Amino acid sequence: TQLLEQSPQFLSIQEGENLTVYCNSSSVFSSLQWYRQEPGEGPVLLVTVVTGGEVKKLKRLTFQFGDARKDSSLHITAAQPGDTGLYLCAGPRFNKFYFGSGTKLNVKP
Amino acid sequence: NAGVTQTPKFRILKIGQSMTLQCTQDMNHNYMYWYRQDPGMGLKLIYYSVGAGITDKGEVPNGYNVSRSTTEDFPLRLELAAPSQTSVYFCASSYSSLNEKLFFGSGTQLSVL
Numbered sequence: 725t726q727l728l729e730q731s732p733q734f735l736s737i738q739e740g741e742n743l744t745v746y747c748n749s750s751s752v753f754s755s756l757q758w759y760r761q762e763p764g765e766g767p768v769l770l771v772t773v774v775t776g777g778e779v780k781k782l783k784r785l786t787f788q789f790g791d792a793r794k795d796s797s798l799h800i801t802a803a804q805p806g807d808t809g810l811y812l813c814a815g816p817r818f819n820k821f822y823f824g825s826g827t828k829l830n831v832k833p
Numbered sequence: 834n835a836g837v838t839q840t841p842k843f844r845i846l847k848i849g850q851s852m853t854l855q856c857t858q859d860m861n862h863n864y865m866y867w868y869r870q871d872p873g874m875g876l877k878l879i880y881y882s883v884g885a886g887i888t889d890k891g892e893v894p895n896g897y898n899v900s901r902s903t904t905e906d907f908p909l910r911l912e913l914a915a916p917s918q919t920s921v922y923f924c925a926s927s928y929s930s931l932n933e934k935l936f937f938g939s940g941t942q943l944s945v946l
Contacts, residue, residue, distance in 0.1 A: 730875070757934070766837075766923050766937025767876070812875055814935070819883055820891060821866060821927075821935060823876040 728824035736830040745798045747813030756796045761810040839938035846914040854909040856924030865907040869920040914945045
């Protein structure tokens with residue numbers, strides 16, 4: 725069983741559409757992070773959310789940390805082909821960083 | 834700025850062979866991690882270290898060993914390679930395990946045939 729469950733697993737949309745990716749756990753996390761990974765490369769950090777209920781914006785990307793600190797979401801407005809990639813949520817527990825199963829996003833022009 | 838350096842980038846092993854994946858970081862980070870990533874999937878933690886001389890198991894440690902004799906280096910050893918170990922391996926480091934960013938190497942693609 726995965727400590728962090730992501731949904732959907734795959735997402736294929738047209739340029740200009742909006743989308744939301746979810747990251748859920750039954751465990752409480754002190755923080756959650758979102759990474760983006762492109763083929764052949766390691767993941768790169770997008771954002772860290774720390775406070776329950778926190779909302780952070782990064783241009784067209786909006787990240788939210790659940791009030792109970794067990795879940796997070798990533799919303800992309802007006803997706804562009806450059807947003808294509810694998811999106812991973814991750815969080816620390818007891819000195820370990822756990823990753824979600826990933827959401828593979830494909831944005832078609 | 835080197836960051837996290839992994840070698841080799843690609844390797845093909847025969848069943849039963851052994852090899853060491855090298856990982857070095859020059860950021861004086863205390864925490865280092867080894868992950869494996871199967872195609873289109875998330876990352877699974879193999880082993881981690883909170884400092885020189887201290888290592889511990891992650892989610893999928895079977896078939897692997899690690900050592901951390903210095904702050905900079907965290908090699909991953911495969912003793913008897915099996916086809917199930919075919920994967921992409923990533924090394925990462927961070928200053929601490931709290932809200933710190935993970936820095937990743939570029940990965941090692943390993944095939945066991």
